[in-house]
Amino acid sequence: MDTLRATLGEGAVATGPDAARWSNDWTGQHEWTPLCVARPADTAGVASVLAAAREAGVAVVPVSGNTGLAGGTVAEGAVMLSLDRMNRVRDINAKARTATVEAGVILSHLHEATAPHGLTFPISFGAKGSAMLGGMLSTNAGGSGVLRHGNTRDLVLGLEAVLPDGRVLDAMTALHKDNSGLDLRHLLIGAEGTLGVITAAVVKLAPLPLARATAMVAVRDLDAGLALLNRLQAASGGAVEACEYMDRTFMRAHAAHFPDAARPFIDDHDVTILIELASTAPRDATPGLDGQVPLAGHLETVLGEMLEQGLMRDAVVAQSEAQRGAMWQRREAAAEVITTRKPVVITDIAVPLDGVATFLDCMAARLLRIDGGAVPVAVAHLGDGNIHYAVWPSDAALKDAITEAVEDEVLALRGSFSAEHGIGTAKLDSMRRRKDPVALDVMRAIKAALDPDDLLNPGKLIPPR
Amino acid sequence: MDTLRATLGEGAVATGPDAARWSNDWTGQHEWTPLCVARPADTAGVASVLAAAREAGVAVVPVSGNTGLAGGTVAEGAVMLSLDRMNRVRDINAKARTATVEAGVILSHLHEATAPHGLTFPISFGAKGSAMLGGMLSTNAGGSGVLRHGNTRDLVLGLEAVLPDGRVLDAMTALHKDNSGLDLRHLLIGAEGTLGVITAAVVKLAPLPLARATAMVAVRDLDAGLALLNRLQAASGGAVEACEYMDRTFMRAHAAHFPDAARPFIDDHDVTILIELASTAPRDATPGLDGQVPLAGHLETVLGEMLEQGLMRDAVVAQSEAQRGAMWQRREAAAEVITTRKPVVITDIAVPLDGVATFLDCMAARLLRIDGGAVPVAVAHLGDGNIHYAVWPSDAALKDAITEAVEDEVLALRGSFSAEHGIGTAKLDSMRRRKDPVALDVMRAIKAALDPDDLLNPGKLIPPR
Numbered sequence: 045m046d047t048l049r050a051t052l053g054e055g056a057v058a059t060g061p062d063a064a065r066w067s068n069d070w071t072g073q074h075e076w077t078p079l080c081v082a083r084p085a086d087t088a089g090v091a092s093v094l095a096a097a098r099e100a101g102v103a104v105v106p107v108s109g110n111t112g113l114a115g116g117t118v119a120e121g122a123v124m125l126s127l128d129r130m131n132r133v134r135d136i137n138a139k140a141r142t143a144t145v146e147a148g149v150i151l152s153h154l155h156e157a158t159a160p161h162g163l164t165f166p167i168s169f170g171a172k173g174s175a176m177l178g179g180m181l182s183t184n185a186g187g188s189g190v191l192r193h194g195n196t197r198d199l200v201l202g203l204e205a206v207l208p209d210g211r212v213l214d215a216m217t218a219l220h221k222d223n224s225g226l227d228l229r230h231l232l233i234g235a236e237g238t239l240g241v242i243t244a245a246v247v248k249l250a251p252l253p254l255a256r257a258t259a260m261v262a263v264r265d266l267d268a269g270l271a272l273l274n275r276l277q278a279a280s281g282g283a284v285e286a287c288e289y290m291d292r293t294f295m296r297a298h299a300a301h302f303p304d305a306a307r308p309f310i311d312d313h314d315v316t317i318l319i320e321l322a323s324t325a326p327r328d329a330t331p332g333l334d335g336q337v338p339l340a341g342h343l344e345t346v347l348g349e350m351l352e353q354g355l356m357r358d359a360v361v362a363q364s365e366a367q368r369g370a371m372w373q374r375r376e377a378a379a380e381v382i383t384t385r386k387p388v389v390i391t392d393i394a395v396p397l398d399g400v401a402t403f404l405d406c407m408a409a410r411l412l413r414i415d416g417g418a419v420p421v422a423v424a425h426l427g428d429g430n431i432h433y434a435v436w437p438s439d440a441a442l443k444d445a446i447t448e449a450v451e452d453e454v455l456a457l458r459g460s461f462s463a464e465h466g467i468g469t470a471k472l473d474s475m476r477r478r479k480d481p482v483a484l485d486v487m488r489a490i491k492a493a494l495d496p497d498d499l500l501n502p503g504k505l506i507p508p509r
Numbered sequence: 510m511d512t513l514r515a516t517l518g519e520g521a522v523a524t525g526p527d528a529a530r531w532s533n534d535w536t537g538q539h540e541w542t543p544l545c546v547a548r549p550a551d552t553a554g555v556a557s558v559l560a561a562a563r564e565a566g567v568a569v570v571p572v573s574g575n576t577g578l579a580g581g582t583v584a585e586g587a588v589m590l591s592l593d594r595m596n597r598v599r600d601i602n603a604k605a606r607t608a609t610v611e612a613g614v615i616l617s618h619l620h621e622a623t624a625p626h627g628l629t630f631p632i633s634f635g636a637k638g639s640a641m642l643g644g645m646l647s648t649n650a651g652g653s654g655v656l657r658h659g660n661t662r663d664l665v666l667g668l669e670a671v672l673p674d675g676r677v678l679d680a681m682t683a684l685h686k687d688n689s690g691l692d693l694r695h696l697l698i699g700a701e702g703t704l705g706v707i708t709a710a711v712v713k714l715a716p717l718p719l720a721r722a723t724a725m726v727a728v729r730d731l732d733a734g735l736a737l738l739n740r741l742q743a744a745s746g747g748a749v750e751a752c753e754y755m756d757r758t759f760m761r762a763h764a765a766h767f768p769d770a771a772r773p774f775i776d777d778h779d780v781t782i783l784i785e786l787a788s789t790a791p792r793d794a795t796p797g798l799d800g801q802v803p804l805a806g807h808l809e810t811v812l813g814e815m816l817e818q819g820l821m822r823d824a825v826v827a828q829s830e831a832q833r834g835a836m837w838q839r840r841e842a843a844a845e846v847i848t849t850r851k852p853v854v855i856t857d858i859a860v861p862l863d864g865v866a867t868f869l870d871c872m873a874a875r876l877l878r879i880d881g882g883a884v885p886v887a888v889a890h891l892g893d894g895n896i897h898y899a900v901w902p903s904d905a906a907l908k909d910a911i912t913e914a915v916e917d918e919v920l921a922l923r924g925s926f927s928a929e930h931g932i933g934t935a936k937l938d939s940m941r942r943r944k945d946p947v948a949l950d951v952m953r954a955i956k957a958a959l960d961p962d963d964l965l966n967p968g969k970l971i972p973p974r
Contacts, residue, residue, distance in 0.1 A: 140862040213951065215948065219925050221925070222927070223925075223927050223932070227698070251743075274604075281790025283790075394684045397685070463688060465688065483678055484690070485676075486959065490958060493957065
């Protein structure tokens with residue numbers, strides 16, 4: 045710690061009560077006591093922390109916004125390396141549509157910085173006001189924009205990282221094509237800080253839409269939800285930005301938790317879809333003779349057809365940015381609403397696009413056999429096949445059996461038991477039992493090759509043999 | 510070889526004259542004599558070849574279409590492992606827009622197989638009639654569709670590979686989100702067969718466009734070319750599929766090599782752009798009162814503005830699929846046209862999007878100092894910043910100095926000396942001298958961890974220390 049204070053400055057190393065805010069994750073599921081929290085202001089500082097910790101044989105756990113859901117920043121007795129002071133947007137190149145950002149930049153700050161250029165970093169999720177780019181890169185964060193724009197990794201052109209031995213890997217390019225060797229960028233993205241500490245990146249920006257059309261739609265069933273997505277994609281030429289599913293239980297729980305929030309429908313429905321189209325083409329944003337923009341026209345046409353065919357029960361189209369905001373607030377409150385009731389089993393699974401209904405049906409039957417009193421509650425990024433399937437069991441002792449059943453059903457559909465939240469410590473056991481053993485061995489070999497002393501975020505992501 | 514014959518069958522192992530077609534690359538720059546060519550029909554066969562070769566301590570060089578440009582299949586004294594018999598499209602899932610393909614599937618066969626479903630695998634390049642998916646994945650092939658659809662790696666959901674030790678890595682998922690561990694898929698894609706032999710993949714398909722608008726446009730300079738791209742993106746909401754640059758020398762050389770090909774313009778121009786828009790939205794494909802589809806309207810509006818502003822010299826819009834085909838044939842003949850004259854220096858570089866003109870200007874000045882008689886010829890995927898910059902020097906002895914100068918200029922712009930063709934053996938020297946030494950060390954560590962005996966495609970991609 046003396047070395048760290050001497051290198052980084054007195055104020056850049058927190059201990060004791062000053063380190064308290066880095067001693068747990070926001071869900072309250074994980075608590076720990078770090079040795080200290082080092083807060084370097086630049087890449088050289090990060091390198092010096094890693095070198096000093098290696099010298100002392102102490103583990104280092106990188107952290108940025110600390111909004112993760114898988115316990116990836118648990119740091120008992122370790123040096124926490126916080127990137128929060130590396131919070132500069134170094135550059136915005138509007139012509140090339142790129143931004144150069146440091147790991148401590150908060151997602152919503154990046155949105156604010158790019159908006160005046162008519163551009164945005166097209167990823168968004170509930171924690172956007174505190175999540176930082178470093179953590180988003182290290183966990184390959186997903187969210188609601190993946191359907192159109194891809195995961196975080198798909199939006200990264202270049203990056204800079206400090207390796208376990210303290211050396212800096214400089215891959216800060218803004219290139220759209222680069223086939224010079226193994227793709228180390230993709231290896232570091234999603235590695236949850238086990239192979240290196242990402243300090244900065246060059247990310248792609250997308251033009252801000254000129255027009256949006258957003259609706260809450262109650263449909264007959266999940267097949268009708270997929271039909272809504274596919275018909276809108278066809279009609280608009282692929283302009284759907286988000287297609288989010290909320291089940292009846294979630295809608296009711298939201299209404300109970302936020303009694304003042306206006307409810308979209310008078311009746312309750314099994315399947316509610318939040319769907320949003322967006323376009324950057326002027327013709328989509330230019331009101332016609334009826335005062336309506338063409339993008340909204342696609343939405344109304346498809347909704348009209350589905351109503352006639354008995355596929356749709358009800359729909360509300362947002363008439364203002366405020367109404368649109370309220371629709372998104374409901375969806376983005378999912379984590380908060382679902383964790384209001386305890387005990388709770390939370391999952392983050394992915395299945396092929398046409399497997400969501402199958403999964404939910406099979407699980408409903410299975411859950412009945414495990415726990416007749418259990419209440420499932422599901423929200424999903426339907427367009428990505430990514431379901432946040434949760435269960436409120438009647439007895440906490442049944443949690444493991446329920447998780448087990450979920451994973452069985454997911455693997456039967458060749459799905460993933462961790463779609464967007466990562467592994468951290470929370471899913472290490474699933475990782476050991478569920479992941480292809482050959483893949484695990486390859487991961488272990490890579491980790492051992494790059495971090496032979498196992499000092500960088502040890503005990504995360506890759507289960508020991 | 511006896512082991513291989515016993516395992517794979519007599520006809521699946523070629524030697525001597527039967528192996529001749531696997532003894533060189535198509536450019537004629539690389540020749541070799543393989544020990545034999547093993548042609549397994551399935552993944553188990555691939556695994557048995559790797560296991561047998563490892564047992565015997567013999568190197569294995571995987572090959573599929575053998576259309577690479579970097580000598581990645583040089584196999585002197587090695588067992589060549591040809592994937593050409595693994596040529597099944599196992600499945601096309603139109604609803605989920607995916608195809609499951611084996612490594613020996615030829616790109617144009619995949620295009621033919623998906624077209625009846627209204628879908629396509631949106632990558633195309635000159636060698637599409639013989640290039641196979643395995644090689645495309647192993648080299649992360651680019652081409653003309655990258656601007657809109659990304660590189661090959663961006664279109665892969667899952668894959669299967671046989672590791673150097675003969676074990677099969679099964680990552681054959683069709684998931685859009687999967688954060689369960691290190692991303693081994695991206696590590697194997699672009700690894701040029703040094704870490705494993707990719708045997709099959711699940712790839713994303715895109716809807717076939719309902720309308721296209723294609724033009725050859727002579728513009729004032731490269732800045733005007735970029736303006737054309739940006740204005741069309743803005744007007745169409747991002748519907749540009751390709752933006753290809755051809756310089757004056759290339760246009761003349763093409764005319765000389767194909768004297769019967771109709772020339773797009775009477776005059777010669779410095780900067781010719783092949784631009785193509787495409788849309789899957791019915792409204793873009795429905796002719797208006799003037800008989801024109803709206804997509805073509807965007808093109809004509811932007812071209813009209815640029816003509817008025819003095820940015821455009823001439824333009825021809827394709828009026829039929831035949832005319833469109835002729836435009837693409839000219840661009841896709843680039844490798845053939847450029848290699849007609851010898852000696853030749855061929856490069857495959859990438860710079861940030863706004864760096865193409867800077868690169869060409871700086872190189873022109875530099876080339877004059879190196880070789881007053883040298884003739885540069887350039888075609889580029891302008892929308893990706895990827896330039897195939899070639900030079901016909903007056904003296905073959907100057908080739909190295911020219912390559913050196915190109916790489917200097919590229920690195921000054923933080924570009925890449927290998928954008929889409931990869932490293933193979935041809936660019937190993939550049940890789941050793943130009944790549945970040947920290948990145949090289951990481952690559953060596955990974956290679957050593959996964960292939961400790963250095964038997965899988967040795968001497969490619971990663972230069973020895």
